[in-house]
Amino acid sequence: MTNASEPTLFRLRVAYPKLGRLKYLGHLELIHTVEQIVRRAKLPYAVTQGFSPHMRIAYTSALPVGTSSTAEYFDVYLTELVPAEFALKLLQGAAPVDLRPLGAAYVELRRPALTAEINEVHYLLEVFVNPGFSVTDEAVSQVLSGWYDQSAEIPYRRGKKTKSLDVRHLLKGCSHRVMPDGRIWLELNTRCDNEGSLRPEIIVAALDQALRGLEPGVDEEIVSTGIQKLVTISSYNVERCSQRIRIDDASEVHPLGHELEAPQGSLTARSAAEALSNL
Amino acid sequence: MRVAYENRFSELEPLLARVEKPTRYINHEWGALYKPEAEHRCALIYPDVYEVGLPNQGIAILYRNLNEAEGLSCERGYIPWVDMADEMRAAGIPLLSLEGAAPIASFDVVGFHVPHEMACTNYLEGLDLAGIPLHAADRGEDDPIVICGGPSVYNPEPLAPFFDCMMIGEGEEQIVEFCQRHRELRDAGASRHEMLRELSKIGGVYVPSLYEVRHDEPCSPHGYTVPREGEDVQPVVYKRVVKDFGATNPVPQAVVPYMQIVQDRLCVEVLRGCARGCRFCQAGMTYRPVRERSADQVVSAVTGGLAHMGYDEVSLNSLSTTDHSKCAEILNRLNRRLGDTGISISVPSQRLDSFGVDMAAAVAGEKKGGLTFAPEAGSQRMRDIINKNVTEEDLERATRAAFEAGWRRIKLYFMMGLPGETDEDIVAIAELADHTLEIAREVVPKEQRGGISVSISVSVFIPKAHTPFQWCPQLDDAEVKRRQQLLFHSVKNRAVRIHCHDAATSLVEAVMSRGGRDIAPLIEGAWRRGQRFDAWTEQFELERWEEAAAELGMDLRALAKESFELDWHLPWEHVSPGVSRGFLLREYRRSLEGVTTPDCTRESCTGCGVCPTLKADNVLVGERA
Numbered sequence: 001m002t003n004a005s006e007p008t009l010f011r012l013r014v015a016y017p018k019l020g021r022l023k024y025l026g027h028l029e030l031i032h033t034v035e036q037i038v039r040r041a042k043l044p045y046a047v048t049q050g051f052s053p054h055m056r057i058a059y060t061s062a063l064p065v066g067t068s069s070t071a072e073y074f075d076v077y078l079t080e081l082v083p084a085e086f087a088l089k090l091l092q093g094a095a096p097v098d099l100r101p102l103g104a105a106y107v108e109l110r111r112p113a114l115t116a117e118i119n120e121v122h123y124l125l126e127v128f129v130n131p132g133f134s135v136t137d138e139a140v141s142q143v144l145s146g147w148y149d150q151s152a153e154i155p156y157r158r159g160k161k162t163k164s165l166d167v168r169h170l171l172k173g174c175s176h177r178v179m180p181d182g183r184i185w186l187e188l189n190t191r192c193d194n195e196g197s198l199r200p201e202i203i204v205a206a207l208d209q210a211l212r213g214l215e216p217g218v219d220e221e222i223v224s225t226g227i228q229k230l231v232t233i234s235s236y237n238v239e240r241c242s243q244r245i246r247i248d249d250a251s252e253v254h255p256l257g258h259e260l261e262a263p264q265g266s267l268t269a270r271s272a273a274e275a276l277s278n279l
Numbered sequence: 280m281r282v283a284y285e286n287r288f289s290e291l292e293p294l295l296a297r298v299e300k301p302t303r304y305i306n307h308e309w310g311a312l313y314k315p316e317a318e319h320r321c322a323l324i325y326p327d328v329y330e331v332g333l334p335n336q337g338i339a340i341l342y343r344n345l346n347e348a349e350g351l352s353c354e355r356g357y358i359p360w361v362d363m364a365d366e367m368r369a370a371g372i373p374l375l376s377l378e379g380a381a382p383i384a385s386f387d388v389v390g391f392h393v394p395h396e397m398a399c400t401n402y403l404e405g406l407d408l409a410g411i412p413l414h415a416a417d418r419g420e421d422d423p424i425v426i427c428g429g430p431s432v433y434n435p436e437p438l439a440p441f442f443d444c445m446m447i448g449e450g451e452e453q454i455v456e457f458c459q460r461h462r463e464l465r466d467a468g469a470s471r472h473e474m475l476r477e478l479s480k481i482g483g484v485y486v487p488s489l490y491e492v493r494h495d496e497p498c499s500p501h502g503y504t505v506p507r508e509g510e511d512v513q514p515v516v517y518k519r520v521v522k523d524f525g526a527t528n529p530v531p532q533a534v535v536p537y538m539q540i541v542q543d544r545l546c547v548e549v550l551r552g553c554a555r556g557c558r559f560c561q562a563g564m565t566y567r568p569v570r571e572r573s574a575d576q577v578v579s580a581v582t583g584g585l586a587h588m589g590y591d592e593v594s595l596n597s598l599s600t601t602d603h604s605k606c607a608e609i610l611n612r613l614n615r616r617l618g619d620t621g622i623s624i625s626v627p628s629q630r631l632d633s634f635g636v637d638m639a640a641a642v643a644g645e646k647k648g649g650l651t652f653a654p655e656a657g658s659q660r661m662r663d664i665i666n667k668n669v670t671e672e673d674l675e676r677a678t679r680a681a682f683e684a685g686w687r688r689i690k691l692y693f694m695m696g697l698p699g700e701t702d703e704d705i706v707a708i709a710e711l712a713d714h715t716l717e718i719a720r721e722v723v724p725k726e727q728r729g730g731i732s733v734s735i736s737v738s739v740f741i742p743k744a745h746t747p748f749q750w751c752p753q754l755d756d757a758e759v760k761r762r763q764q765l766l767f768h769s770v771k772n773r774a775v776r777i778h779c780h781d782a783a784t785s786l787v788e789a790v791m792s793r794g795g796r797d798i799a800p801l802i803e804g805a806w807r808r809g810q811r812f813d814a815w816t817e818q819f820e821l822e823r824w825e826e827a828a829a830e831l832g833m834d835l836r837a838l839a840k841e842s843f844e845l846d847w848h849l850p851w852e853h854v855s856p857g858v859s860r861g862f863l864l865r866e867y868r869r870s871l872e873g874v875t876t877p878d879c880t881r882e883s884c885t886g887c888g889v890c891p892t893l894k895a896d897n898v899l900v901g902e903r904a
Contacts, residue, residue: 065301
């Protein structure tokens, strides 16, 4: 792992959200901002060698612009061991509220990169149905189970490429709740591996088409472009609510080693509160 | 009733997913200042998109000073890019401030920055989006007081009808006085007209409605401006100047943007003013006198500012940073302090005569991007005419030092169309460029030669107000194009990249630089035809300007190329940066003879008039080399 000539490094993993207006930050803007937070926190970060030295830091996969999150992570390499709780306080003091870190812990240097380790991603969606359409719990169930039963492949276009979403492979599980006011809460458990990951907006577009009796992506094109205009659905909010390291069906590892509470103002916290009040 | 000050972000938010770069509109950046409880509110708007406006130091200074003053607040605004502007109009959402997401029309004072002439249509775009009448004369008691200020207000007349007050000179003290006085007048129930009269008594405030344009004495076709009959106002409004520059905050920047923008770094203004006296340069005349910060102040500002804001780059800003008498000391101390942090120091606008081996070693640390020098003209004859006191030996030495120190990309700035320019002067530009590439190939080791890049950027000379060349015509755009072709054909080496500024944009810029109040309807006509963001090549359409001119019976080319007689009243002489007419005239005559004039911070006073007129002095913290 380390040889004698290299100084010892410490790999601090930090969990943080992306909430409110800051869900509109692009990935490059986000990492640029995180680096500023680390510098403002005055953590003893390691710098790469070479022509253009920069901070040694690594991130989880990019979120689409407009998608919020309660479960983002970065690993920053430090040259000195700063107690994790203290480092967390420094980072919290240097971060805008909507990116304020939630937890921090040291992880082993030899572990794979975050993007290689994380293989399961959960999304929570709040879907608003257009007035004039009424969507029942059964209708949604039928669409979703139909895709599973038929091992649906949903064609869509991303940029100039036509791709296909393999529902059975990428969508490991799915649950939904239709609220009395017609809103739908939808939770997607998706696989994320070398072969790709699922973009929730395609599921929403496919749902919109299926609810209109169309065969998704076949009768009408689905274009993957972030938040889009739909027919039965007036608008929706998406949040990445969990990223996990699944070892097998029965066991998994949390990236930080322990669970964290969803922060105030997140879709996840609101959904949980609504579920409680509906009991 | 004035529009209510209230947060309307929820109306804007649904549009964010549909526009380019939504980060332009979201605010909530680190360091943003917000005082919703203040009794008096000012909105300061940069007339371009967020990422262009945010780095502006002028607005950063005023923003901090206003928010630090008791009872006053300041929020920022920018012009939405065309996609967002169209969406906002369709949705009926007015222009909003960033911090409070409140309608711009709900503020007490609305100020626009005036960075350059080509922002002219964007003031109208901003006012129209805000729902504020475009003309000062049409504004009522409930409308905000609309003001402007910045480096390009020294010919105020083409913009005069759109503004209630125009702020001439350095605004850091003036804007606070202005807003405090406005608040008192407002609270005392003064009428709009009474307010403007009172506000005109603040130093450096020009209220166009209290002046009128006359033609009865010898003058340019645009006339000249004098106090309106019966108004008790100064015949000449002199610029405001900060006498004790060292007492001002060296790190006025507060906001750290999320967006990665071109000048996203800590900026410390190490000195203000430049007395080199280049005869084409408006900033060199309007930012006098020269005032330096001490080395201690700069070093502690840089280290403090970096820690507070989290930047990885610092820029030591001014018109000519290497002229600072302690420049070498500052760079050495900073390099020692910032050693292993990956933080780099940049020094913009390097002068050829001060860039040597030492300077090459002291800036940019490990990261070596491009380096830019500005010889401005190709031949020594031409450089003497413009008083650019650098020689071909300076260029040779500087570029050699840069290539030896590891730089691979060099860019040279030139101007075309300078007074007295001949074809030989154009060919000389090509020869300098070719020679620079030869030096690179000689100095750079063989295996690294692939990285060599020499490029030249050639802009069109535009005669500017309050410079020794203010009487000169602009070169005809057809002739500009011919000389550009001559340049392209004269550069022998194909590896030299040549970029020439668009002759059409320069034509409009010249009209704005030299015109009078009669030009305002032209700006309005172009905007009504859809012109906005004229500084963006893809948004600029000369046809709209030509149509607007034709409707008014004007000819853009005739306006740009008319020369002014030396004894005429000029359209801008009722505002002044303190440089006397006599000095400008003397400098113009010396240019005709090819005689240069020294720099008063190195040799004796050249009699420009700034110090006695503004009752200020050059402040140097050491001997200049």
